[in-house]
Amino acid sequence: MVRIVATAISAIFCLLVLSIAADVIIDWAWFSDLGYLSVFQMALATKAAVFLGVFSMSIAALWVNEWLAFRLGMRAQSGALVLGSDVARLRISSGADPGPPYLRLILAAAASFASLLVALYQASQWDLFLRFLYQVPYGDADPVFGADLGFFLFSLPAYVTLKDWALTLIILSAATALAVYAALGSVQLGPRTVVSRAAIAHGSALLGALLTVKAGSYALDRYLLLYSNNDILVGAGYTDVNVTLPLISVLVALALIGAMLSFANVRICSRRLPVAAVVLVFGGSLVFGEVVPTVFQSLVVKPNELDLERPYIQRSINLTRAAYGLQNVAVRPFAAEQGLTPMLLEANQPTIDNIRLWDGGPLIDTYRQLQEIRTYYRFHTADVDRYWLSGIYRQVTLAAREIDTSRLPSSAQTWVNRHILFTHGSGVVMSPVNRKSAEGLPLFYLRDIPPVADGGPPISEPRIYFGEVNSPYVIVNSSVPEFDYPKGNANVFxxxxxxxxxxxxxxxxxxLFAWYFKDPSVVLTDYITQESRLLFRRAVKERVHTIAPFLRLDGNPYPVITDGRIVWIQDAYTTSNYFPYAQTVSRGELDYIRNAAKVVIDGYDGSIKFYLAAPSDPIARTYGRIFPELFTPLSRMPADLQRHLRYPQDLFIAQVQVYRTYHMGTPEVFYNREDVWELPRQLDGNGGTMAPYYMIIRLPGEAEAEFILMAPMVPIRRDNMIAWIAARCDPAHYGELIVYEFPKDKLVFGPFQIEARINQNTAISQQITLWNQRGSRVIRGNVHVIPIENSLLYVSPLYLRAEEGQIPELKRVIAAYGEQVVMEETLADALAVLFRQRAGAPSPEATAAQLAGGGIRELLRGHYVRAVEHLKRGDWANFGKEFDAMRSLLDHADKQ
Structure with missing residues (x-):
């Protein structure tokens, strides 16, 4: 029996070692291929060191306790203690019954397995220990202890982890010892509970160790007060600082006293001392840690809460803003006027020309129907970006055409097809956000296979081996040519x-790879040659995560066309949930975030470059010390790629979630929660909120249109707009956050209210009902708020999809301004009708009246903006016309 068990254990151990060795060798080769071997070596060495250190100390602790329990339990003793009755004598000879057969083997195996689990868990936190060892200072101190904030980001998590490990070891040691004593009869539970003196002595020692660790835990609790939440503020409040903090020192002292009593009981072997120690410590914790602070908070703080908590609320506001990079948000007034005119629209033509009429859902459905070409191609998502096309700054949507062999017919799901023949996608599609064909379909700047450019950037290398689709491994340069794209009735390879x-x-x-992929075909196939290469981990996010698992990845990598190639940009964050006084987001997962890195992945060969985007971030600087070869300064990113950087949406959403409350900078307003914001509702039937969206606009007071990420804001539980937030994306102002606040005494319609006004419009609702009754399904697009000058324009697309069809068609555009809502076939028609209804067609007399009334400034601005756009394109003729128009206006003003 023992031989069979030993053989089985040996076989399992050999398989485990072989599997680990294969993983290490393959990872070594993979990291070497990408030029990040030093990152792998540091991570591997740290994991091994943590695992071996934790495993050896854990198993030593458990085995020592097991050996000691056997030794004490088997030793002849003078008697045993019967709890709850008189002392009875129990003779145990030196040749006492050693317990059930194989007890030691079973306990040793259990201790080894438990130690293995503990070591694996601790090794999974390898980066936590590296951050502790290589930490850099934050540069600011916390307001309670005066410690550098880096202590909370790097040291405190490590101390908490070590404390938890120590507690786990003590509990496992106690369980091991108890099992031994129970097997030997030294501990018997029942009506007459029996505990031997040896078990009492051993248990007292373990209790002493537990209470010593508990004293250290209380000491750490002093710092953990800075993460408390009393519904008024996050962080230590008045009671925490003035009552709980001093009482924690009392708890530390009580825990140390309890530990000393327990250690003393190793010789005394009293039944009362351990109980007294436990009651002293945990009773003190209840009284001094819970009851006294709660009573003080209720009787002293609550009646004077605002006055007493004012400085602590201010700390929470300041540090929460710092945790999310909100301390430098620019706040500007936005008049929300009703002064838009056709001339102002013309002056803001770049904004009008980039109003997005294609929402992501209908657009990707249309792309899939029109441009996937074959079933094995797949568009994962449609992303928004901007390009300079023919000298014009254009907002576009684009999607990469990736290969997805899971969509091949079942009869074609062969190993050769999935891993050798169908290896890559082909090209991207690109379309402007604001244009459609006569049939209501997108107009393509890039289309077809191989890519055809109709105004879009040329692509010289369209093949996509690496993308968003989670594709299987492929073997390239085999003896079988790879499928490239279909051409008529034949294929190109x-x-x-x-x-x-x-x-x-x-x-x-x-x-080795056959073992790794559990796929014997890698060995058995005859298609592999000496020139063959294997590509795996082809999904962009998996590729980045494997190299840098300590970075949190944005949910939406996006493709960029640069120098004729397709690359992916993946935003990566450094995060923590140990920033003091900071509000948590993402269900409590984090209270600190920075967009630390912009990761660029080549879609053809999978090369990866990590660009450091937040050099002042202490966590990023710490990782820079740990992995000196990982990050490249953002300044060394090619200029063309820098023009395509976007402010990441996940970061913006987290900041908006926090700023909706923490824009209130004064403790009084914050305490009353009198000005809480939220994202607007949207009319989707699911109670969802509007997602932020990218757009090209000219911000108020700026001379040129730019690419921004924008979110309208409404008061909590209200639908009227109160503000809008913009994150600037273009290189000159990248990362700047601006909040435009509306006058509080003015009603400004929010997107949900505009949705309601559209539904209440008789002509529009009747037309929608008519379409729905004629075998089509109406799809309402999102309402986009478009700031123009100091006014707001609302635009919403409307799509039709036949009941039997799959292609949504852009059939109408709804525009709203002020009290007017119109629906027309195009945006230009909608704006023409909307502003003709408001002001009538412009005439020379109206222009003269505007000049006489001081409107020359608006006219001059319009000509100036158009002149700048013509100058950028090198259109000197039209630049001269606009310049002459400005001169005429100035001459006219001089005559007034």
Whole structure:
């Protein structure tokens, strides 16, 4: 029996070692191929060191306690203590019954397994220990202890982890010892509970160790007060600082006294001392840690809460803003006037020309129907970006056409097709956000296979081996040519020419990968040659996460066309949930975030570059010390790529969630929660909120249109707009946050109210009802708020989809301004009708009246903006016309 068990354990151990060795070798090759071997080596060495250190100390502690329990339990003793009755004598000879057979083997195996689990868990937190060892100072001190905030980001998490490990070891040691004593009869539970003196002595020692660790835990609780939440503020409040903090010192003292009593009981072996120690510590915790602070908060603080909590509320506001990078938000007034005119619209033509009429859902459905071409291609998402096309700054949507072999017919789901033949996607589609064909379909700047450019940027290398789709591994440069793209009734084939990929020509590598992928075909196939390479981890997010698992990744990597190639940009964050006095988001997962890195992944060969986007972030600087070769300064990113950087949406949403409350900078207003904001509701039937969206506009007071990420804000539980928040994306002002606040005495319609006004419009609602009754399904697009000058324009697209069809068509555009709502076939028509209804057609007399009334400034601004746009494009003729128009206006003003 013992031999069978030993053989089984040996076999399992060998398989485990083989699996780990294969993983390490393959990861070594993969990281080497990408040029990040030093990152892998540091991570591997740290994991191994943490695992071996924790495992050896854990198993030593458990085995020592097991050995000691056997030794004491088997030793002849003078008697045993019967709890709850008189002392009875129990003779145990030196040759006492050792317990059930194989007890030691079973306990040793259990201790080893428990130690293995503990070590694996601690090794999974390897980066926590590295951050502790390589930490850099934050530069600011916390307001309670005066410690650098880096202590809370780097040291405190490590101390808490070590404390938890120590408590786990003591509990497991106690469980091991109790099992031994119970097996030997030294501990018997029942009507007459029996505990031997040896068990009492051993248990007292473990209790002493537990209470010593508990004293350390209380000491750490002093710092953890800075993460408390009393519904008024996050962080230590008046009671925490003035009552709980001093009482924690009392709890530390009580825990140390209890530990000393327990250690003393190792020799005394009294039944009362351990109980007294436990009552002293945990009773004191109840009284001094819970009851006294609660009573003080209710009787003293609550009646004077605002006065007493004022400085602590201010701390919470300041540090929460710092945690989310909101301390430098620019706040500007926005008049929300009703002064838009056709001339102002013309002066803001770049904004009008980039109003988004294609929402992501209908657009991706249309792309899939029109441009996936074959079933094995897939558009994952449609992303928004901007390009300079023919000298014009254009907002566009684009989607990469990736390969998805899971969509091949079942009869074609062969190993050769999935891993050798169908290896890559082909090209992207691109369309402007504001244009449609006569049939209501997108107009394509880039389309078809191979890519055809109709005004879009040329693509010289359209093949996509790496993208958003989670594709299986592929073997390139085999003896079978790779499918490139379909052409008529034939196919075009290609050969991979990238420098990346792991050579797989040798038998050893083939056997290793066959084991790794659990796929014997890698060994059995005859298609692999000496030039063959294996590409795996082809999903962009998986690729980045494997190299830098300590970075939190944005949910939406997006493709960029640069120098004729397709690359992906993945935003990555450094986060923590240990920033003091900071509000948590994402269900309490984090209370600190920075967009630390912009990661660029080549769609053809999978090369990866990590660009450091937040050099002042202490967590990013710490990782820079740990992995000196990981980050490249953002200034070294190619200029063309820098023009395509976007403010990441996940970060913006987290900041908006926090700013909706923490824009209130004074404790009195914050305490009353009298000005809480939220994102607007949207009419989707699910109670959802509007997501922030990208757009090109000219911000109030700025000379040129720019790419921004924007979110309207409404008061909590109200639908009227109160403000809008913009994150600037273009290189000159990247990362700047601006909040435009509306006058509080003026009603400004929010998106949900505009939705309601659209539904109340008789002509529009009747037309929608008519379409729905004629075999079509109406799809309402999102209402976008478009700031123009100091006014707001609202635009919403409307799509039709036939009941039997799959292609949404953009059929109407709804525009609203002030009290007017109109629906027309195009945005230009809607704006023409909307402003003709408001002001009538412009005439020379009206222009003269505007000049006489001081409107020359608006006219001059319009000509100036158009002159600048013509100058950028090198259109000197039209630049001269606009310049002459400005001169005429100035001459006219001089005559007034």
């Amino acid at each position: 290609a050969r991979y020419g990238g420098a990346r990929g792991i050579p797989i020509g040798s038998t050893a590598w083939r056997m």
